[in-house]
Amino acid sequence: MTSYRTFWVICGLYFLTLGFTTASGMEILKWIASKFEDFGSSLNVNRIPLYHFPDIWQNLIYISGLFKLVLSVMVVISITNEYQYRTLRQNIIDGMSRLEFVLSKVLTNVLLSLMSVAMLLLIIIVTGLIYTPDLAFADVITGAEFLLAYFLEIFAFLSYALMLGVFIQRSGLTIVVLMLSHMIEAIIKLNLFRESLNPSIGWLKQFFPLESITNLVPLPFARYAFQEIQDYVSITAIVIALTWAFLFNYFSYLKLKKADI
Amino acid sequence: METVLSINKLTKNFGKLCAVNQLDLEVKRGQVFGMLGPNGSGKTTTLGMLMGVTNPTSGSFTWFGEPATHHTRKKIGAVLEHPIFYPYLSGQKNLELNAMVKGANSANIEKVLDIVELSDRKEDKYRTYSLGMKQRLAIASALVSDPIILILDEPTNGLDPMGIAEIREIVKRIAADGKTIILASHLLDEVQKVCTHFAVLRKGKLMHSGPVDDVGKGEETVEVMAYHDDLGVLLQEFVGSGSIKKDNGIFQVMMKDGFHSQDLNKFLFEKGIITSHLMTKKKSLEKKFLEILFEAH
Numbered sequence A: 001m002t003s004y005r006t007f008w009v010i011c012g013l014y015f016l017t018l019g020f021t022t023a024s025g026m027e028i029l030k031w032i033a034s035k036f037e038d039f040g041s042s043l044n045v046n047r048i049p050l051y052h053f054p055d056i057w058q059n060l061i062y063i064s065g066l067f068k069l070v071l072s073v074m075v076v077i078s079i080t081n082e083y084q085y086r087t088l089r090q091n092i093i094d095g096m097s098r099l100e101f102v103l104s105k106v107l108t109n110v111l112l113s114l115m116s117v118a119m120l121l122l123i124i125i126v127t128g129l130i131y132t133p134d135l136a137f138a139d140v141i142t143g144a145e146f147l148l149a150y151f152l153e154i155f156a157f158l159s160y161a162l163m164l165g166v167f168i169q170r171s172g173l174t175i176v177v178l179m180l181s182h183m184i185e186a187i188i189k190l191n192l193f194r195e196s197l198n199p200s201i202g203w204l205k206q207f208f209p210l211e212s213i214t215n216l217v218p219l220p221f222a223r224y225a226f227q228e229i230q231d232y233v234s235i236t237a238i239v240i241a242l243t244w245a246f247l248f249n250y251f252s253y254l255k256l257k258k259a260d261i
Numbered sequence B: 001m002e003t004v005l006s007i008n009k010l011t012k013n014f015g016k017l018c019a020v021n022q023l024d025l026e027v028k029r030g031q032v033f034g035m036l037g038p039n040g041s042g043k044t045t046t047l048g049m050l051m052g053v054t055n056p057t058s059g060s061f062t063w064f065g066e067p068a069t070h071h072t073r074k075k076i077g078a079v080l081e082h083p084i085f086y087p088y089l090s091g092q093k094n095l096e097l098n099a100m101v102k103g104a105n106s107a108n109i110e111k112v113l114d115i116v117e118l119s120d121r122k123e124d125k126y127r128t129y130s131l132g133m134k135q136r137l138a139i140a141s142a143l144v145s146d147p148i149i150l151i152l153d154e155p156t157n158g159l160d161p162m163g164i165a166e167i168r169e170i171v172k173r174i175a176a177d178g179k180t181i182i183l184a185s186h187l188l189d190e191v192q193k194v195c196t197h198f199a200v201l202r203k204g205k206l207m208h209s210g211p212v213d214d215v216g217k218g219e220e221t222v223e224v225m226a227y228h229d230d231l232g233v234l235l236q237e238f239v240g241s242g243s244i245k246k247d248n249g250i251f252q253v254m255m256k257d258g259f260h261s262q263d264l265n266k267f268l269f270e271k272g273i274i275t276s277h278l279m280t281k282k283k284s285l286e287k288k289f290l291e292i293l294f295e296a297h
């Protein structure tokens, strides 16, 4: 497992892209601004405080959240390989318990999530200190709670990917289902909550698994178009997503416990 | 002798198919136990249940007198069906992982690689190994925790005669070490050569179980050849002769109970006939195996 090349290549690529995209956003903005100047108009990059504390927390974390799909594909490959090469079977034969196996996979997910968090913390601190024009300590801290939400967002989604892998067992199909999940959930919601049906059950939406993961870190950019956004982490969202993360892993365990492998 | 494995009415259904049917079996310490049976008779399924990868439908079994947990499995080295390893890791690295799962001392790795004669290829990736090397690595991995019991499911599958002979030597060496071995195989000749006990399964049912030595007991067949025209007639005069067959110029004399080849030889010698070929043939396991399966019909 540890020296599986593809695994580490994807892993490396993920962290590289993650780091590069999040860290270089300001430089890209500056570059666009300089192009504007070439055409005689001016664009003040500091007018949009993308990389200023405290905005930077939610901004970068939201963007990073989009990359979790890459990480989840890696998790799918690692679990479905265990079935395909039957190494899961041999591990059990060798004396691993099924619970231990699930725990080892869940722990890997925790580790991957923590690594993402650590990486992002570093990038935010560094870029934030560089680009924020006037630093105030209070501003630096505000919004840091999004890191917690980010951790849960990654971990819950990886748990979901792991569960799909355990149930489907074939890498190709699992990845397809994983990619289509958002769409499938959207279709279900669309059919369930058609306006005409019953508007009073709209609040149920937030309980859907993928929606609950998305709700952890709401889209921040609308605020730059003078719109009201949710710029805090909602406790309800945390509780719902946490429950789902637990359920995903529990379902994985139940399935594995009953299966002939 | 101490009972290592005791199986009690173990049953596995796959849907309507009953792969293992009310199986009772006992294996004692130091036995080399052969599991025989035609394809699909439930050997792998049985071993899979014993090793915790197949959930039994009903029945039970105990290892070392206790119900099995994953801790029990650490004391058993097993390879079911095909060798299973991470293809992108070296033989050495794979064994390190096995040792880790089993909580075994990784100092054993060198020793077991020596036993299966893979030491000089240990750094190569598993996927570059030949089939024989894969099988041998599988045996090495089963041995890595210095287990009390070794379970091998067709360890010679797909090997050439030399590979088969090599594995046979390895198994014999391990057995001489005093380990208990359970060996599922189609090669009856192999089982006869290495096993002390055997069981025959058919469609998931136990048809027979007992010591391999017993197979040869009972009536004895003696092959006789001599340059004498009346040999056939004379053989019939011998009081110990049961039925007599002639096959390629060689007489096959089925002896009556209590008569042996030396009695026949003495008789012929007294009649003035000197044999050019005289051989006692014990009943082969193969013959017994076919008899057992045939009786069941």
Ligand SMILES: Nc1ncnc2c1ncn2[C@@H]1O[C@H](COP(=O)(O)OP(=O)(O)OP(=O)(O)O)[C@@H](O)[C@H]1O
Pocket: A260, B014, B017, B019, B037, B038, B039, B040, B041, B042, B043, B044, B045, B046
């Ligand atoms: N996972 C499974 N699902 C459904 N049927 C199965 C499964 N595994 C085994 N069987 C069936 O159970 C029966 C016993 O199979 P098993 O593999 O135990 O036989 P075997 O004695 O090991 O045969 P072989 O000598 O060919 O290895 C067969 O009929 C097989 O088709």
Ligand SMILES: [Mg+2]
Pocket: B043, B044, B045, B081, B153
């Ligand atoms: Mg088999």
